Amino acid sequence: MSGSAPRLTARGVAKSFGATPVLHAVSLELAVGSVHAMLGENGAGKSTLLKILAGVERPDAGSLELDGAAYAPSGPLDARARGVAIVHQELSLCAHLGVAENIVLGSEPRRFGWLSRREANLRAERALALLSDGGTTLPLDARVGALSAAEQQLVEIARALAHDDCRLLILDEPTSSLGHADVERLFATLSALRERGLTILYVSHFLDEIRRIADRYTVLRDGREVASGAVRDTTNEALVTAMAGEAVEVGTARARSPGEVVLSLHEVRGARLPKAASLELRRGEVLGIAGLMGSGRTELLRAVFGLDRVRSGRVRVRGLVGEATPRARLAQGVGLLSEDRAREGLALGLSVAKNLTLSRLKPLLRRGFLSQRAEHDAAAFWIARLGIRARGPDQRVRELSGGNQQKIAVARLLYHDVDVLLLDEPTRGIDVRSRAELHELIGELCAEGKAVLIVSSHFDELIALCDRVAVMHKGVLGPARSVSGLDERALLQEAAGA
Amino acid sequence: MKELLRRSWVGPLAALVAVYALFSVLAPATFPGGVNLTTMLRQTAVVAVSSLGMTFVILLGGIDLSIGSAVALTSVVVARVLQSGAGVVAAVTLGVLATVVTGWLNGVLAARGKITPFIVTLGSMSVLRGVAKGLAGEQKIDADPHGLEHLMTAGAGAALPAGVWLTLALAVAAAIVLHFTVFGRHVLAIGSNENTARLCGIPVERVVVAVYALCGALTGVAGVLEFSTLTVGDPTDSIGLELEAIAAVVIGGGSLAGGQGSVAGTLLGALLMTVIKTGCTHVGLPNWVQEILTGVIIVVAVGIDRLRRR
Numbered sequence: 147m148s149g150s151a152p153r154l155t156a157r158g159v160a161k162s163f164g165a166t167p168v169l170h171a172v173s174l175e176l177a178v179g180s181v182h183a184m185l186g187e188n189g190a191g192k193s194t195l196l197k198i199l200a201g202v203e204r205p206d207a208g209s210l211e212l213d214g215a216a217y218a219p220s221g222p223l224d225a226r227a228r229g230v231a232i233v234h235q236e237l238s239l240c241a242h243l244g245v246a247e248n249i250v251l252g253s254e255p256r257r258f259g260w261l262s263r264r265e266a267n268l269r270a271e272r273a274l275a276l277l278s279d280g281g282t283t284l285p286l287d288a289r290v291g292a293l294s295a296a297e298q299q300l301v302e303i304a305r306a307l308a309h310d311d312c313r314l315l316i317l318d319e320p321t322s323s324l325g326h327a328d329v330e331r332l333f334a335t336l337s338a339l340r341e342r343g344l345t346i347l348y349v350s351h352f353l354d355e356i357r358r359i360a361d362r363y364t365v366l367r368d369g370r371e372v373a374s375g376a377v378r379d380t381t382n383e384a385l386v387t388a389m390a391g392e393a394v395e396v397g398t399a400r401a402r403s404p405g406e407v408v409l410s411l412h413e414v415r416g417a418r419l420p421k422a423a424s425l426e427l428r429r430g431e432v433l434g435i436a437g438l439m440g441s442g443r444t445e446l447l448r449a450v451f452g453l454d455r456v457r458s459g460r461v462r463v464r465g466l467v468g469e470a471t472p473r474a475r476l477a478q479g480v481g482l483l484s485e486d487r488a489r490e491g492l493a494l495g496l497s498v499a500k501n502l503t504l505s506r507l508k509p510l511l512r513r514g515f516l517s518q519r520a521e522h523d524a525a526a527f528w529i530a531r532l533g534i535r536a537r538g539p540d541q542r543v544r545e546l547s548g549g550n551q552q553k554i555a556v557a558r559l560l561y562h563d564v565d566v567l568l569l570d571e572p573t574r575g576i577d578v579r580s581r582a583e584l585h586e587l588i589g590e591l592c593a594e595g596k597a598v599l600i601v602s603s604h605f606d607e608l609i610a611l612c613d614r615v616a617v618m619h620k621g622v623l624g625p626a627r628s629v630s631g632l633d634e635r636a637l638l639q640e641a642a643g644a
Numbered sequence: 645m646k647e648l649l650r651r652s653w654v655g656p657l658a659a660l661v662a663v664y665a666l667f668s669v670l671a672p673a674t675f676p677g678g679v680n681l682t683t684m685l686r687q688t689a690v691v692a693v694s695s696l697g698m699t700f701v702i703l704l705g706g707i708d709l710s711i712g713s714a715v716a717l718t719s720v721v722v723a724r725v726l727q728s729g730a731g732v733v734a735a736v737t738l739g740v741l742a743t744v745v746t747g748w749l750n751g752v753l754a755a756r757g758k759i760t761p762f763i764v765t766l767g768s769m770s771v772l773r774g775v776a777k778g779l780a781g782e783q784k785i786d787a788d789p790h791g792l793e794h795l796m797t798a799g800a801g802a803a804l805p806a807g808v809w810l811t812l813a814l815a816v817a818a819a820i821v822l823h824f825t826v827f828g829r830h831v832l833a834i835g836s837n838e839n840t841a842r843l844c845g846i847p848v849e850r851v852v853v854a855v856y857a858l859c860g861a862l863t864g865v866a867g868v869l870e871f872s873t874l875t876v877g878d879p880t881d882s883i884g885l886e887l888e889a890i891a892a893v894v895i896g897g898g899s900l901a902g903g904q905g906s907v908a909g910t911l912l913g914a915l916l917m918t919v920i921k922t923g924c925t926h927v928g929l930p931n932w933v934q935e936i937l938t939g940v941i942i943v944v945a946v947g948i949d950r951l952r953r954r
Contacts, residue, residue, distance in 0.1 A: 453842065473845035482843065490843055493836035495903050504833055505844035507826045515824040558844070 151214055153178045153345040154199070154230075154314055159208035161194050168194045169369045171208065176314065179343045181336060183350065183360035183377065187389055187638070188439075188603045191369040192349055196316055199347070200232040201225030213313065229313035231306030235322055237298050239305075241291030246270035248290050249305045273308035274300070276342065277335045296328035303335070315339065316347045321355060322440035333359050351438045353382045353642045365389055382639065390605070390634045397609040397629030404613065405429035407465075408597045409480070409566050411450065414459035419445040421621035423459070425599075427566065432588060432598045433626060434608035436637045437618030443601045444485055446623065447568045451475050451482040463566070476505055481564035483555055485571040485601075491555045492543050499525035499539035501554055506562045528557040533583060549580025556584065560591075567591065569600040573607060585611060605637040617641050652897025652904065655948060656912035659895075659941070663916060667923030675926045682798050682808075684918045689796065689811045690715070690873070692914040694866040694885060695892040696818045697747075697859030699910045702893045703822075704855050705835045705902025706761040710750060711863045712885035713772035714743040716878060718867020720776045722792070723785035723877025732790045739871070740864030746772055747860020751853035761856075769886070776879035785877035795872040807869045814865065819907040831855060835902030891917065891938075895945040916941065 156174040160167070169191045176182045186192045197203040199210070201219030210217040212228060219225035225232075239248050246267050255265035267286050274284060277300055284293070290301055299320060306315055317336075321329050336346055336359055348360055356363060357377060365373040365388040373380075373388035409427040414420060419442030427433050437443035448454040450461055452470035460467060463478045472482070484491035492501050499521045503510060510520040525539035532553045536546055543551055552572065559567055572588075573581045588598055588611055602608050608615050609629050616626040617640040624640065668676040694711050701708045718739040725735035746768060753764040795807040822828040830851045833841045841848055870882060894900070895916060896909025917938055924934040 471845075472842055473847060476845040484839075484843060490837070490839040493833055493840045493903070495836045496832065500829070500832070501840075504829070504840070504846070507829060511826070515820075516826065516829060 155211040180361045181346045183356040183363040186366035190366040232316040235319045246286040273304040397632045399630035404431035412460040416449045419621045423623035432612045434612035434615040435601045441618045442621040479565040481559035482568045494544040549576035605634045653909035671926040688918040695889040697862035698889040709765040710768040712882040714863045715867040715882040717776040719871040720780045720877040722871045723787040726787040743860040743864035748857040751856030755849040755852035780879040792872045
């Protein structure tokens, strides 16, 4: 790059959460007037690094410099004041306020203590003008909630720019909810900003995007910087290898003999995602869906389970097109493990026993009343069977560790005795030991003749667990292939659209 | 012991005992003793029965602001039917049925119409008050109570009136429904996490409608008790009863976010408010002091509860 001093320099930045190191001595250099891509798999440490740059977290070790001066923001506001702004994947706008009001939010122009609408509009206009070469069409008084996802993102970026002297703009997976034309518009905007000397840190999984927009890149893996350089000097293969690592496990054919088809999807299309998904799942088999965040993998499972609407296509369970509500699906022997334990999977305020038996209370009835004894016995059985570490059936789920909570969510499916398990990120946020135990359990269930459909962004996990894997990319599910001979790199390359 | 302390009704029970002891010391001549206790229980019955319904609604994560108006409506319907000479059974049945229907409508609008329960019941609060006034021709309706008045009159000495026994029976039934039936478990689950309830195939909308209808039924019973206390149908009666019911549930450990609360706690909460009111009267404190004290107790009770859960 040019010989001028870098905009931001990070040296030996390290961060641990409790006993878990998330970043080990990461260094980074962002040039003035450039787009710098940051890549890495889930859990590589990207979000933590972004949080440190944006002043949300503080590093345990290492130093940051912004335009040659020491940079140690005391909080997000301080970071903003220093010219570092972040646009998160999930937008943080006030839906009921207008465009201009959102753009000046938190730094409203005042005149004798009164809001100055004129000054606000002026500032908003100036910020929006930076985004495009004069071609902005966003009305300043439009309610933000009524705008499209792409327009909302523009407002969010404009808000970042409206602050005095924005020097570093961080975009976290900005295209995950955008259509093709909107991505083009965003890229045009970013190019214009780069011309103006702004530095942009661009986080994305999609290699084709990075190839188009970024000048330089940094790859993180397991909290370490494993590769960096100019984008034009590298290949997609090299980037994927850097993200996934060299020593990738190659899948081997499993000695299972799957039985008849229990779940079949034909061209399933949801409200927004998925766009097209077909597959056949057999008894006694583990089928994996490899997809990145925003690919539509979760939406697919929710549509199959009847939580989201299926717009077109067909879902058959054992050959029958049944009613598609969670209640009906459970009756048909299909169960879903939610990816979000706290918000959906579990009622954290209720006891282990109540959570475990919630979907099937009938066996607990004695003369029409719930028997505490039967409930306890059922819970005690599954606590022992899955090795759940809890004080007993009456302990509140909130007090348990993530791994044990997850086991309770899985135990509910087993207690319900479903034949088809839809597992959405079953090992997210749990400890290594629980993960290994869940992996073992999935193997056992399969041997018992259950069918397992598993979604994961840990592709090594899919290769270790599954008989077949299908890749989901931007809402479209590819064909399922045997894992024999597949490796993590191959899956990542497809999922990232390279 | 530690488990016992975690029970949500332990706090309100301690508060009740403490307040009762305090007034017994301050007004030793009149406050303690069976007769006053009976009076206080009688005065609590209407609030207690309507709070039972409110307990279910709040456990579910909802709210019902219409129960004061609903109680007035029932008292008017009962009086009107009695006036027409149709008999006690018909009067009570129609009086309760009226609020079952209005409760059911609240539930349908909240669950199927996806309107916030606060708004739905704010609306029905006004509508039911209007209906009651219209039905009563904007005046109190005198009717021969045909023995209904005995529900709330004490027998010889300190013997409890039938209405108080009815309240206790309903409370036991409510606790059993809550803890030992599938319906009760579904209510708890929805209040604790509606998404989880859906994931587990619980028919969320149906349960919500049933809970509001149940609350309506209990409110109807409260209305019958109110009529038997007043022996007139009064369309302007029980204004603000819903707030007392909410206060009872909340003092008893209920959370407006849902999933928390108990029948025992609610009863204790209702009783606590009566004891404070009566005690203040016995000590000779004016009405305004009672109101301040009640308000303080509500906020302090919830504050202590939050601290304890931390």
